[in-house]
Amino acid sequence: MNKVEHIGIAVSSMENSIALFEKLLNTPCYKQEKVESEAVNTAFFQTGQTKIELLEALNEQSPVAKFLAKKGEGIHHIAFEVADIKAEMKRLQAEGFVLLNEAPKRGADNKWVCFLHPKNTNGVLVELCQDAG
Numbered sequence: 001m002n003k004v005e006h007i008g009i010a011v012s013s014m015e016n017s018i019a020l021f022e023k024l025l026n027t028p029c030y031k032q033e034k035v036e037s038e039a040v041n042t043a044f045f046q047t048g049q050t051k052i053e054l055l056e057a058l059n060e061q062s063p064v065a066k067f068l069a070k071k072g073e074g075i076h077h078i079a080f081e082v083a084d085i086k087a088e089m090k091r092l093q094a095e096g097f098v099l100l101n102e103a104p105k106r107g108a109d110n111k112w113v114c115f116l117h118p119k120n121t122n123g124v125l126v127e128l129c130q131d132a133g
């Protein structure tokens, strides 16, 4: 795990939260991107070596909609940058972590991603990210 690539934050209104985080971080949102496969709209802020990723549900089936209904707005996941996501997935599976997707899938911001179930990570949803080149 090279570094924290981003911290994912679940929000109810992307428009309101972009305005809030632009004030808080004193930096503009550098990208908004819909990830249909995850039923999320994302917005990114660069904060030094890491990023903030705001997440808004695109529909009621979105994992973010379920999270918001259950827990409300707040930190949703921590993403770690890895050099070789397939090797990391193999290593983590061998260590007993439950992978939520068997193969790397396309994430936002030009990444390959994989998620680990929070039941094996002290209740923290963990995402692995590798640059898709």
Ligand SMILES: CC[C@H](C(=O)O)C(=O)SCCNC(=O)CCNC(=O)[C@H](O)C(C)(C)COP(=O)(O)OP(=O)(O)OC[C@H]1O[C@@H](n2cnc3c(N)ncnc32)[C@H](O)[C@@H]1OP(=O)(O)O
Pocket: 008, 035, 038, 040, 042, 053, 055, 063, 064, 066, 067, 070, 076, 077, 079, 100, 106, 107, 108, 109, 111, 113, 115, 117, 118, 119, 123, 124, 125, 127
């Ligand atoms: C990929 C695009 C973008 C990127 O960075 O590129 C993203 O990050 S997209 C982010 C949205 N996508 C995901 O979150 C995909 C992975 N998530 C899942 O597969 C599900 O959300 C899952 C399996 C974590 C939970 O889904 P489930 O249907 O099982 O929901 P439950 O409410 O029944 O949850 C079961 C259990 O897990 C706890 N939980 C759920 N979400 C989280 C979370 N974000 N952090 C910590 N814990 C979480 C939930 O409280 C339940 O625990 P329990 O003790 O039973 O209450």
Ligand SMILES: [Co+2]
Pocket: 006, 008, 053, 077, 079, 127
């Ligand atoms: Co993420």
